[in-house]
Amino acid sequence: MTMNNQNVPPAPATHANAANPLNPVSPQAVGVDASAAAGAYAEAASGTTFTGASSGKQRIAVLGAGPMGLAVAYQLARDGHEPVIFEADDRIGGMTASFDFNGLHIERYYHFHCISDHAFLKVLDELGLADKMHWTETKMGYYYKGKVVPWGNPVALLKFPGLSLIAKFRYGLHAFLSTKRNDWKPLDNVEASSWIRRWVGKEAYEVLWRRLFEYKFYNYANNLSAAWIWSRIRRIGRSRYSLFREKLGYLDGGSNTLLKGMRTDIESHGGVFRLKTPVTRVRMEDSVVKGVETPEGFEAFDKVISTIPLPLVSRVMPDLPQDVLAKFGSMHNIAVVCIIAKLRKPVSENFWLNINSPEMDIPGLVEYSNLRPMPHHIVYVPYYVPGEHPLYQEPDAHFIEKVKRYLQTINPDLVEEDFIDIKASRYRYAQPICEPSFPARLPDVALPVKGLWAADTSYYYPEDRGISESIDFGRKMARQAAA
Ligand SMILES: Cc1cc2nc3c(=O)[nH]c(=O)nc-3n(C[C@H](O)[C@H](O)[C@H](O)COP(=O)(O)OP(=O)(O)OC[C@H]3O[C@@H](n4cnc5c(N)ncnc54)[C@H](O)[C@@H]3O)c2cc1C
Numbered sequence: 001m002t003m004n005n006q007n008v009p010p011a012p013a014t015h016a017n018a019a020n021p022l023n024p025v026s027p028q029a030v031g032v033d034a035s036a037a038a039g040a041y042a043e044a045a046s047g048t049t050f051t052g053a054s055s056g057k058q059r060i061a062v063l064g065a066g067p068m069g070l071a072v073a074y075q076l077a078r079d080g081h082e083p084v085i086f087e088a089d090d091r092i093g094g095m096t097a098s099f100d101f102n103g104l105h106i107e108r109y110y111h112f113h114c115i116s117d118h119a120f121l122k123v124l125d126e127l128g129l130a131d132k133m134h135w136t137e138t139k140m141g142y143y144y145k146g147k148v149v150p151w152g153n154p155v156a157l158l159k160f161p162g163l164s165l166i167a168k169f170r171y172g173l174h175a176f177l178s179t180k181r182n183d184w185k186p187l188d189n190v191e192a193s194s195w196i197r198r199w200v201g202k203e204a205y206e207v208l209w210r211r212l213f214e215y216k217f218y219n220y221a222n223n224l225s226a227a228w229i230w231s232r233i234r235r236i237g238r239s240r241y242s243l244f245r246e247k248l249g250y251l252d253g254g255s256n257t258l259l260k261g262m263r264t265d266i267e268s269h270g271g272v273f274r275l276k277t278p279v280t281r282v283r284m285e286d287s288v289v290k291g292v293e294t295p296e297g298f299e300a301f302d303k304v305i306s307t308i309p310l311p312l313v314s315r316v317m318p319d320l321p322q323d324v325l326a327k328f329g330s331m332h333n334i335a336v337v338c339i340i341a342k343l344r345k346p347v348s349e350n351f352w353l354n355i356n357s358p359e360m361d362i363p364g365l366v367e368y369s370n371l372r373p374m375p376h377h378i379v380y381v382p383y384y385v386p387g388e389h390p391l392y393q394e395p396d397a398h399f400i401e402k403v404k405r406y407l408q409t410i411n412p413d414l415v416e417e418d419f420i421d422i423k424a425s426r427y428r429y430a431q432p433i434c435e436p437s438f439p440a441r442l443p444d445v446a447l448p449v450k451g452l453w454a455a456d457t458s459y460y461y462p463e464d465r466g467i468s469e470s471i472d473f474g475r476k477m478a479r480q481a482a483a
Contacts, residue, residue, distance in 0.1 A: 057081055058482055061292045061299070063279050063316070064307040066094020067467045068456070070262045071474025072305050072481075074123070077269035081482055084301070085271065086294060088278035088308075092263055095427055096255035096467060101340065106254060108425035109338050110366045110380040111467065112351075113249035119472035120258075124251075127261040132252040136371050137245055141350035143357060143410055144207075148348050153244045167203040174199035178233040184462050189437045190226035211356050215363040216384045220332065220433045228434040231462040248351065250372040255467065282306070282317045282452065289451040305481050306454040307474065309333060309429035313454050320447060327443045331458065335387040336430035337396070339403045343377040344418040346370070347411045360406050376420060379407065387428050396424035431465055432458040445477060453481045 058081045062073045065087035073083035091097050098107050113120060115135070124130050140152035142160070150156040157168050174196065187195070193213055197205045213221040251257045263273065274294070281293040282304050291300040306313060310331045318325070347353070351370045355362055362381060369378045381403045385391045400422050408414045435441075438461050445455045457465035460473050 058302040059084070059300075060303045060305060060482065061086060061279070061301040062305050062307065063282075063292070064094060065089075065092040065273065065275075066307060066470065067096055067258075068470035068474040069094070069307040070259065070266070071119075071123070071471040072307060072478040073266045073271050074262050075475040075478035076482060077266045077271040079479070079482060083266065083271045084299070085266070085273050086277050086279045086292065087273065087275050090276050092273070092275070093255065093259045095430065095465075096259065098254060098256045099425070101342065101423060102421050104342065104375070104378075105256065106340070106374075106378065107256075108340070109336070109382070109427070110368050111250075111255050112368075112371055113251070113468070115247065115249065117249075117466070117468035119475070120468035123262065123471055124258065127258075127265055129251075129257060129261050132257050133249055134252070134372075135247045135249050138248050138351035138371055139349055140246070140352040141348055141354070143353055143355045146357075148350070148353065148410065151354060152246065152352075155244070163207055164203060167201060167207070170200045171204040171208055175233055178230055181230065181234065184227040184230060187227040187230050188225060188439065188462075191222065191436055192224040192226040192229040193222050195226040196229070207356060212354075212363045215361060217334065217433065218386050218389055220334075220386065220435075223435050225434045225436045225438050225462065227462040228438065228464070232464060248371055254372075258467075279306075279308075279316050282319075284317075284319050284449045284452065287449050289449050301451075303451040303481055304453070305477065306452075307456060307470075308454075310432065310454070310456050310458055311429060317447075317452075317454070320449065324443045324447060327441060330441060332433040332435075333387065333429045334384050334431045334433060335392050335426065335428045337383040337385065337392065337399050338425050338427075339381040339383070339399050339422060340425070341379045341381070341403065341407065341422045342420040343379060343407075343414065344420060345411070345414055346377045347379055347407050347414065353410070355406075355410075357409075359409065361402070362406065365407075381406070384430065386433075399424055429456075432456070432461075434458070434461055438462075446480070453477060 060076055060081055060083050062069050062076070062083050062085045065085050069085060069087070070092065073085050076083040089097065095109055096107060096111060098105050113133070121130070121133070124133060139150070141148045142151035144160070145162055147161075149159070149161065151160070154172065157172055160168065196209055200209065213224075217224060267273070277294045277296060279292045279294055283290040283293060283298065289301070289304050291298055292304060306316070308316070310328050311333055314320070314325045314328045346369070347365070347367055349370060351367055352364060353367065354364045362383065366380045367377070368374070368380055369376070383391070383399055404419060404422065438458075442458060445453050445459060447454055455473065455477055457470060460469045463469050
């Protein structure tokens with residue numbers, strides 16, 4: 001899913017991420033087998049066909065304990081293998097990890113779920129955690145011309161201030177037709193912003209799209225795959241359980257409930273975790289993988305499966321063939337600085353709030369406590385920005401000061417004393433940038449070294465990154481790698 005605010009198309013509307021096609025997250029569309037779709041996309045994108053059989057007990061190193069690495073280890077352990085999970089951080093979870101927000105254990109980055117997150121819901125079921133899942137009817141809004149107005153359904157679009165009827169119609173038509181399209185391939189080598197401009201016209205693009213592109217992708221905004229953006233629009237269109245209502249899910253205890261459940265299951269099936277143990281090099285000889293090097297030394301393995309962000313792969317696998325290294329080296333990623341605020345008062349009644357204001361350099365915010373009941377009002381404001389951009393070099397205080405100002409502008413009732421606490425978290429590789437013809441640039445997940453596999457969230461293109469997609473992909477990759 002993506003900055004969360006949502007640029008919701010008119011007609012059908014949304015699901016969380018869905019709300020804004022550029023939203024950071026990417027939950028799936030309601031009524032659509034998104035996991036299956038993601039798997040199919042992944043296969044198409046990577047050129048890999050996941051088959052599934054597995055044989056003989058193998059000792060396999062898994063790099064990264066985010067949802068994908070956990071899913072790999074979970075599948076391997078359940079299939080009778082011996083996964084050893086190496087995680088650089090002091091905790092499992094990657095982007096879904098939690099922290100102590102002064103007494104509140106909560107994710108560094110907001111997470112919500114959709115009823116089409118099949119792979120995620122299946123694991124919950126297998127772990128006996130299905131009763132921890134709850135569904136809430138959520139609202140979406142748009143902060144535009146100094147006011148919060150409803151957003152995310154056809155009536156909201158019609159009533160949206162300051163847009164001509166023809167602009168609304170073109171915006172709605174594009175969203176509607178996008179939901180009817182099933183084949184992403186013709187859009188794969190098309191540039192997204194010009195594709196949208198052609199359809200919706202200059203006026204609707206300026207008001208409803210431009211800032212989403214610019215405040216999420218900066219210098220990459222005009223070189224994104226239309227298939228990647230389309231998959232979000234389509235998801236939006238299929239994500240509501242009625243034209244006017246959306247229901248999103250959360251777990252009791254947040255993503256940590258899933259993480260703990262998976263870890264316990266992996267360990268009970270013989271898997272081993274090595275936290276604070278970054279893999280510094282994958283050792284390979286004569287095109288056969290031998291094992292991994294960490295600050296603790298060398299450990300031999302039958303196979304190695306990496307789920308760390310692709311831009312880091314070349315660093316830990318410098319012995320790969322040059323053409324493969326060049327492919328990994330050409331991948332770009334967006335970083336995130338995510339501000340989380342604990343408040344005495346709500347900002348608004350919306351879960352998603354899209355923002356188009358010349359005074360604010362953000363495309364939206366997520367008021368998480370409007371999804372999951374919390375002791376205080378919790379708001380996340382993500383700043384997506386390329387890691388090499390000067391903005392990313394600014395200290396946390398820079399973002400915190402702006403966010404406090406913006407929240408008080410959106411809701412003038414909020415005063416300084418209403419801010420109980422506010423913190424920033426950063427993730428350097430928060431999302432791949434999928435340019436036109438993206439799949440052609442991805443190396444195969446089965447690398448040209450026997451026993452060595454590597455993938456990250458890029459591999460389920462054109463789907464956006466998501467917990468369910470990472471789980472689905474990870475389980476399939478594990479089966480294939482162990483076969
Ligand atoms: C702001 C934000 C909001 C989001 N909202 C949602 C949402 O609402 N719903 C949803 O489904 N998804 C959401 N997501 C996406 C979701 O968090 C990701 O899709 C998911 O976490 C990806 O998991 P992964 O395991 O593929 O990658 P990661 O979570 O990135 O895991 C990679 C792991 O590799 C580790 N690592 C890196 N280098 C090394 C090394 N050398 N050795 C060992 N370990 C290493 C990292 O520390 C990390 O733990 C959101 C993400 C962000 C940033």
